[in-house]
Each structure stands twice: as structure tokens, then as C-alpha cells.
Amino acid sequence: MxxxxxxxxxxxxxxxxxxxxxxxxxxxxxxxxxxxxxxxxxxxxxxxxxxxxxxxxxxxxxxxxxxxxxxxxxxxxxxxxxxxxxxxxxxxxxxxxxxxxxxxxTDGIGLLSDLIRLDFIKKKYSVLILGAGGAARGILFPLLSFGCSIFIMNRTLSNTKKLIKQFNRYGKINIFNKDILKYKIFDLIINATSQSLEEENSIIDLSLISSNTCIYDMNYKKNKKSFLNTFVHVKSTKFSNGIGxxxxxxxxxxxxxxxxxxxxxxxxxxxxxx
Ligand SMILES: NC(=O)c1ccc[n+]([C@@H]2O[C@H](COP(=O)([O-])OP(=O)(O)OC[C@H]3O[C@@H](n4cnc5c(N)ncnc54)[C@H](OP(=O)(O)O)[C@@H]3O)[C@@H](O)[C@H]2O)c1
CATH class of the missing domain: 3.40.50.10860 (Leucine Dehydrogenase, chain A, domain 1)
Structure with a gap:
């Protein structure tokens, strides 16, 4: 061929x-x-x-x-x-x-390089990752090595558990649950799902976002109803898609x-x- x-x-x-x-x-x-x-x-x-x-x-x-x-x-x-x-x-x-x-x-180092360029990441940041598929797996080690503590929220709990078992030897990584919101404000939220951007259903609760929360959507396809357009413009002033x-x-x-x-x-x- x-x-x-x-x-x-x-x-x-x-x-x-x-x-x-x-x-x-x-x-x-x-x-x-x-x-x-x-x-x-x-x-x-x-x-x-x-x-x-x-x-x-x-x-x-x-x-x-x-x-x-x-x-x-x-x-x-x-x-x-x-x-x-x-x-x-x-x-x-x-x-x-x-x-x-x-x-x-190079996916993980690619994401970390872009987060640093955007000034979206600092050591010890508390990071919420949405999704537990291949993209999430690629970015966990660089983020944990950087010193971030990570929470994972995913549609299928068994996939989250698998990921946590694989990566907990490299740093602080836990399953997200609503009780966390009583004491934690996330510094950075990363969308690593492949959720169809046409879908109306929210994968993220607005209470997770403050005006200081950085939001990064690994998706970069243009769409009026994107994760960014739908949720982020409402509250956070720091957001980016995954082009970088x-x-x-x-x-x-x-x-x-x-x-x-x-x-x-x-x-x-x-x-x-x-
Ligand atoms: N910017 C970049 O350079 C870059 C690089 C790599 C990937 N990406 C993007 O990252 C995204 C994920 O890729 P991937 O390789 O991780 O895909 P994947 O392995 O198929 O994983 C998909 C993830 O999305 C979740 N998901 C799918 N549909 C959903 C829905 N309707 N609601 C909520 N969660 C849903 C899945 O949850 P379940 O576990 O429940 O199935 C799983 O966690 C893609 O959009 C891809 O384009 C971007």
C-alpha cells in the first residue's frame, strides 16, 4: 500500500x-x-x-x-x-x-504545555476531570507529576474506578462526589469527554464553577452549543478549547x-x- x-x-x-x-x-x-x-x-x-x-x-x-x-x-x-x-x-x-x-x-505533555501557556495551572491546583476514557488516561500522569490533586467525574463509575486504581500510585486522585463541593472549589475543570456537543444535557453543574475557575475543553470543534458556550460564559472568565x-x-x-x-x-x- x-x-x-x-x-x-x-x-x-x-x-x-x-x-x-x-x-x-x-x-x-x-x-x-x-x-x-x-x-x-x-x-x-x-x-x-x-x-x-x-x-x-x-x-x-x-x-x-x-x-x-x-x-x-x-x-x-x-x-x-x-x-x-x-x-x-x-x-x-x-x-x-x-x-x-x-x-x-504526547497528549498529556501537550495539554500541560497549553495550560502553562494560558496560565491555567499551578502546582497544588485542585483539578476536576470530566471523563475517564483514553484522553483522560493520557493526561493524568503529567498533571499528577506537576503536583495537582485530581477528582474524576464520569458517566460510568466502573471506568472511573479503573482509572483511579491505575494512577493512584502517582499522586492524589479521587472520585468526585457532591459532598466535595461543601469544602472544595476547583481551580481548573477539564472536559475530557467525547459527549456530543449537540446534546442539551449538562455534564457539569454550574455550582462547580466560580469566576476564578479555569475551564479547559479538550474538544475544539466549532459548535454553538459547546461545553464552553453553554456553561462557561455564564460564570468563569478563564476558558479555552483544546486547539492549543x-x-x-x-x-x-x-x-x-x-x-x-x-x-x-x-x-x-x-x-x-x-
Ligand atoms: N485537543 C486534543 O489534542 C485532544 C486529544 C485527545 C482527545 N481529545 C478529545 O477528547 C475527547 C475524548 O476522547 P477519548 O479518546 O477519551 O474518547 P473515549 O476513550 O471514547 O472516552 C470518551 C469519554 O467520554 C464519556 N462520554 C461519552 N459520551 C458521553 C455523554 N453523552 N455524556 C457524558 N459522558 C460521555 C465516556 O464516558 P463512559 O466511560 O461512561 O463511556 C468517556 O469517559 C474527544 O472529544 C477528543 O476529540 C482532544
């Missing part, structure tokens, strides 16, 4: 049509002068491992992996970075000089492949303005 393709880097997912990764990586390539060609591949649901291995057998030097293949990417990696091992999820692959496939996870995280996770992938960390502000502003 990849014998005649002329790109060495690509994003793999399903669906992939609206991915911004090719635009971001082309921007990084022009800006740093590091030449790389970057494509996008829509992968049939049961074909991930054969397609990715074929890519690395032919032209492939590096890949970004998006939903729903991050766990499978973790399984096919020959070597793993520490943060990918802990997250048990891989969003970046690199072919090493020895021909092995190295798996990394998307750019920073790409920048950390770019650095893994090319040993150069690209400039990020310009492309964040371009994508935010779109």
Missing part, C-alpha cells in the same frame, strides 16, 4: 477527513526548515496493525495515531517511552535507527522525530481564528 506513496509521516485514524494534523505539521516543516512530507490515512477498523506495519516497512519514519487506535498503537510498539508505558496509550510512533517502532504519548493542546501534542511529536521544537503561538492563533 505504501510502496509508491511519497510521504514519510502521517496521521492514522478513523475518521480522519477533518484532521488538522497535516496542516499543523506542514506549518512546522516550513517554519523550522526541517523537510518532511506528511499525509493522512483513514484506517478500516480491523486493519490498523497491518497498515501501520506496512507503512514502517516502506516509507514510514513517523506517525501520529488518533481515535480509535491509540491502544492498538501501544500494543504494536517495540519500545515505549516512560509516559506511554504509564498511559498505556500511544499517539506518536517513530522508526528508530535500529528499525524498531518506538511508541510515545492539539498544536502542542503535535509539536512534541515533531521534536521526537526531528530533535527540534517548533514555534507554536502562530499556528494556534491561525487555527483559533478559523
Amino acid at each position: 505504501f510502496k509508491d506513496k511519497n510521504f514519510n509521516y502521517a496521521v492514522f485514524g478513523n475518521p480522519i477527513d477533518h484532521s488538522k494534523s497535516p496542516a499543523i505539521h506542514n506549518f512546522f516543516s516550513n517554519q523550522t526548515g526541517v523537510f518532511h512530507t506528511y499525509g493522512s490515512i483513514n484506517v478500516p477498523l480491523n486493519k490498523f496493525s497491518s497498515i501501520i506495519l506496512d507503512f514502517f516497512k516502506h516509507n514510514g519514519k513517523g506517525a501520529n495515531i488518533t481515535a480509535p487506535f491509540k491502544q492498538e498503537a501501544y500494543c504494536i510498539s517495540h519500545e515505549l517511552t516512560e509516559r506511554a508505558k504509564i498511559a498505556q496509550s500511544v499517539n506518536t510512533l517513530k522508526k528508530t535507527d535500529k528499525g524498531y517502532i518506538l511508541g510515545d504519548n 493542546m492539539l498544536v502542542f501534542q503535535a509539536a512534541h511529536s515533531f521534536e521526537l522525530w526531528h530533535n527540534v521544537f517548533p514555534e507554536t503561538d502562530k499556528i494556534i492563533n491561525i487555527l483559533k481564528a478559523e
